[in-house]
Amino acid sequence: MSTSDTRTAPAPALPESRRRIHREAGLGVVLVVLVALFATLTPRFATGDTFAQIGTDLSIVLIVAVGQALVLFTRNIDVSVGSTVGLTAYLAASLTAAVPGLPLVLTVLVACLLGAALGAVNGALVATLKVPSIMVTLGTLYIFRGINSALAGSSQITAQNLPDSYSAIATGTVLGIPLMFLYALAVAGLAHLVIRHTFTGRAMLAVGSDPASAERTGIASKRLVFGAYTVTGLLCGLAGVLWGARYGTVDSSVATGFELVVLAAVVVGGVRITGGVGTVGGVVLGAAILSVISTGLALADVSPFWLQAIQGLVIILAITFDLVLRRRLESRGVST
Amino acid sequence: MSTPVIELSGVAKRFGGVVAVRHVDLALFPGEVHALLGENGAGKSTLVNMLAGIHRPDAGAIIVDGAEVTIPNPRTSRALGISVVHQHPVTFPDLTVTENIMLAGPAPRRRTRLLDWGTARRHAREALARLDVHLDISAEVKHLSAADQQLLEIAKALDTGTRLLVLDEPTAALSTREVDRLMEIIARLKADGVSILFVGHRLNEVFALADRVSVSRDGATVVTGPAHEFTPESAVGHMVGRSVETAFPKAEVELGPARLEVRGLSRRGAYTDVSFTVRRGEILGLAGLVGAGRTEIARGLFGLEPADSGEIVLDGAAVSIGSPQQAMRHGVAYVPEDRHSEGVVLEHSIGFNLPLALLERRPRLGLLSPQADRALAGDYIDRLRIRTSGPDQLLGALSGGNQQKVVIAKWLATDPSVLILDDPTKGIDVGAKAEVHQLISGMAERGLTIILISNELEELLAVSDRVITFYRGAQGPEFDRRPFDAEQVLAAMTGQVSDVHV
Incomplete structure (x- = not known):
């Protein structure tokens, strides 16, 4: 057998010139289609006010969803985010009410640290106990909520107990763009940088893609998992402050069930629930799509009784559309 | 030094x-x-x-x-x-x-x-x-x-x-x-x-x-x-720790009538115009490099990725095989290349795994019988000499060679007349390999028609009655006289000869 023959034989499949599109392209199309659809359904939709409203609405979801995405990347989940937001919202509001002169920066800092501490509890349990993360965080979901109820009882902190500057964090605008939205974009931008352009970020996806390989490559999986939960907690703390600032009323039931909204945004955004796949850009689009759907349906005078059911239906349609589009492109040799 | x-x-x-x-x-x-x-x-x-x-x-x-x-x-x-x-x-x-x-x-x-x-x-x-x-x-x-x-x-x-x-x-x-x-x-x-x-x-x-x-x-x-x-x-x-044969010497088997015939089988992007006949008791080896289309042909015959065109004839009658269920009904069984992802469930016992391929035809009153499963497992453990503590042992705890025997047993339990084996000794011990070869030879002796795919040419040539080569989806020269000339087969499967006179 002469080796020269086998050398000149073209290697099978040499797809260096494969066309590529961004994974998010399909979601972008979905978002544009939805906006166009609602704009034709109701004239009230395509206005600056509505867009500002959507931007504000999606902010708190997006901030927490970015954290949730980090956790999902590592093949874990955090269902305690709603309770963490609730507890930090209550503590931040109580602190502000109790110490009126406290600089807002300090309030935010304290809330973030508290949230990070709660997240660290989750992270430490998941990383060291090797108990499935859904069980651990289901446990802490009830524990954090329980602490919240015990502290708050039936009391309520309302806008009257809070200084005006507190709500200003949430209601302000810059050049007509809601401040809240800018915070959320900043968080997403930073997370994108970490995930896409640092070793730590790529390693998080690696852990979720194949945990055994990560171990054999010497990637510090436990530290990354712990980190992802802690950051998620921190972002929940930030979200907690913003919640109080935005809605003005804080009681023991703040953000109950919020974890499902967050998960919906993350999953619509293309983050794989079993880890290893996803982008922060996708999460931004996921949160935007959900917000456009709920605002659009409300403006289109859909009966409030049917609102949730129709919302669910539109979400399923949106995801299906994205997947079908992506599979079609993939079957034509375009990688995503 | x-x-x-x-x-x-x-x-x-x-x-x-x-x-x-x-x-x-x-x-x-x-x-x-x-x-x-x-x-x-x-x-x-x-x-x-x-x-x-x-x-x-x-x-x-x-x-x-x-x-x-x-x-x-x-x-x-x-x-x-x-x-x-x-x-x-x-x-x-x-x-x-x-x-x-x-x-x-x-x-x-x-x-x-x-x-x-x-x-x-x-x-x-x-x-x-x-x-x-x-x-x-x-x-x-x-x-x-x-x-x-x-x-x-x-x-x-x-x-x-x-x-x-x-x-x-x-x-x-x-x-x-x-x-x-x-x-x-x-x-x-x-x-x-x-x-x-x-x-x-x-x-x-x-x-x-x-x-x-x-x-x-x-x-x-x-x-x-x-x-x-x-x-x-x-x-x-x-x-x-003892001396063993590296390959079990093949038993001489009297070949029966044609069992499976394939005429002009093609599937776009995988293989084109494949034709051959295999008789009862015969072991047909498919030789080729990885990607030559052998596994795809096997998957085609088993209905996993049906061929686009061509004819499959069983015992003289043309049949259509569009799904594994149809293939099994016609007595065709396929032991896949990757036993971990396609063959068996490692987290379950031998007794659980063995009847898996039987599920369709077996239920009595729609209920499974654990006793029957264990009896079946016990039977095959004896017949194939699977080294295990018993039918309840988890498959994951067995050695690679014994896992492979369970996979083969799973398909033998369906009582097939055509058995396609795709790289059956991949990743298993030298000693266990010889046992699998012996098992294959024994199955042929009992009249089973066997199509063997192997990435180890040595094994393919030792076990097969006849060898057909494939190169990039095209059927190449056929070798039908033992002992085979490994050099010639290799040349054919690397596409360096278009025609060999044998």
Whole structure:
């Protein structure tokens, strides 16, 4: 057998010139289609006010969803985010009410640290106990909520107990763009940088893609998992402050069930629930799509009784559309 | 000889109550290819994992350049100049080729600590070029073939600082062409003074390459010496502790009437115009490189990916096979290449696994009977001599060879008349291989029609009555007289002859 023959034989499949599109392209199309659809359904939709409203609405979801995405990347989940937001919202509001002169920066800092501490509890349990993360965080979901109820009882902190500057964090605008939205974009931008352009970020996806390989490559999986939960907690703390600032009323039931909204945004955004796949850009689009759907349906005078059911239906349609589009492109040799 | 690059002295490792490595002494010198042979369970992989920093020895010492070291994690191992290619690729399927290469080593960073993607991509291209493989560096690894993943694995391991390259059965998923390339690279590294530890059990490769050979058995090195002092037979003798046949001699079987006939079978992008006839009691070998279309033909016959055109004739009657259920109804059974993902459920018992293929025809009143399952399992455990504690043992706890027997038993339980075996001895011991060969031969004797696909030509030629070659989806020359000329078959399956007169 002469080796020269086998050398000149073209290697099978040499797809260096494969066309590529961004994974998010399909979601972008979905978002544009939805906006166009609602704009034709109701004239009230395509206005600056509505867009500002959507931007504000999606902010708190997006901030927490970015954290949730980090956790999902590592093949874990955090269902305690709603309770963490609730507890930090209550503590931040109580602190502000109790110490009126406290600089807002300090309030935010304290809330973030508290949230990070709660997240660290989750992270430490998941990383060291090797108990499935859904069980651990289901446990802490009830524990954090329980602490919240015990502290708050039936009391309520309302806008009257809070200084005006507190709500200003949430209601302000810059050049007509809601401040809240800018915070959320900043968080997403930073997370994108970490995930896409640092070793730590790529390693998080690696852990979720194949945990055994990560171990054999010497990637510090436990530290990354712990980190992802802690950051998620921190972002929940930030979200907690913003919640109080935005809605003005804080009681023991703040953000109950919020974890499902967050998960919906993350999953619509293309983050794989079993880890290893996803982008922060996708999460931004996921949160935007959900917000456009709920605002659009409300403006289109859909009966409030049917609102949730129709919302669910539109979400399923949106995801299906994205997947079908992506599979079609993939079957034509375009990688995503 | 100079001082060893790395020396293992009296190394031992136990997991719970199981002793994986009892006592290993091994010295690896610069510029030598050292082959480590042993059956599965001889402690080879544990040894590799200790060098890789995945396990730490309980006793003994690892000595690098004359100084004792501890290797607490894989990164330390790399830093010491040890590169390990594991038996199963250590890859991240959802990440790109570039990212996989980047994550294996120290990642290139800018002064801002952000990743330097340009350099990372250049590294990836260089790493692949060193191995002379062409892969799309921005493709996700899950889209690569098993062979390409294995090549990526090797490319990852070859960086400039490598002083010891450990290859743990690196050729399992590679075709002849790629193995040749790997051999060239090993020769080049050897000339550069890199020490190479080649772990495996494909003996012909080992003897083509190795300067020295060590054999380990039951967790201890039993013999070390220059390669020329060993013969394949003596090496196997040391591995199993007794002398065995490397391949079971094929029994002469009186062939019956034609059972399966294939006429002009084609599937776009996989194979074109395939025609052959197999008789009762006959073993037909399909020879070809990885990607020649053999597995696709098998999957076509079993209805997993039905052919686009052509005819399948069973006992003289044309049949259509559009799904595995139809194939099974016609008595066709297929033992797939990858038993882990397609064959059996490792987390369940033998009694659970064996009747899996039977589910469709068996239920009585729609209920399964655990007793019947266990009786069936017990029956096949005896007939196929599966070494196990009983029908309730989990499949994952069995050796590779015994798992494979369970997979074959699962299909035999459907009482097929045509059995397609796709690489049935992949990754199993030399001793167990001979047993599987004996099993195949015995099935043919009982009148079963067998189509055998194997990436080990030696095995294919030893077991088959007749061999058809395939090259890039096209049917090539056929060889129907034993003993076969391996050179000619190889030439046909690498596409270097269009016609051979036999």
